[in-house]
Amino acid sequence: MKQSAILQAIRWTARITGTGLVLFFLTFIIGSIQEGIGKPSPSFDPFTILIFVIWGVGLTALIVAWWKEGLGGWISFLCFMLFNILTGVIRNPGANYTYLLLSFLLPSVLYILYWYLSRKAKA
Numbered sequence: 001m002k003q004s005a006i007l008q009a010i011r012w013t014a015r016i017t018g019t020g021l022v023l024f025f026l027t028f029i030i031g032s033i034q035e036g037i038g039k040p041s042p043s044f045d046p047f048t049i050l051i052f053v054i055w056g057v058g059l060t061a062l063i064v065a066w067w068k069e070g071l072g073g074w075i076s077f078l079c080f081m082l083f084n085i086l087t088g089v090i091r092n093p094g095a096n097y098t099y100l101l102l103s104f105l106l107p108s109v110l111y112i113l114y115w116y117l118s119r120k121a122k123a
Contacts, residue, residue: 007118011069014110018062018076021107025059047086054083058108065111069118073111080104 058079065072084101
């Protein structure tokens with residue numbers, strides 16, 4: 001019973017933080033679209049487009065993790081790690097915000113932890 005309560009706490013913490021992260025960035029995306037209507041579209045270099053695609057896949061994986069905790073957790077973890085490497089380490093070596101970006105890994109790590117512990121409990 002106690003282990004089940006801990007598992008559920010991990011699961012719901014991951015769900016709440018992941019959903020909050022997705023909603024937070026959706027507000028920025030919707031705001032940017034509304035503000036950009038009627039203005040010339042900016043041109044992005046391929047590296048910036050790649051970063052946005054990776055970030056979008058990571059956010060989508062957080063939504064998938066509601067149903068498939070292991071799959072969504074691992075995909076979002078890998079995408080956010082790749083995002084951190086591309087933006088903080090490669091693009092701006094010595095950037096101070098790299099550690100802040102690592103905080104976005106919290107829901108991914110919690111989903112992976114829940115997936116691992118629940119598989120272990122079933123065995």
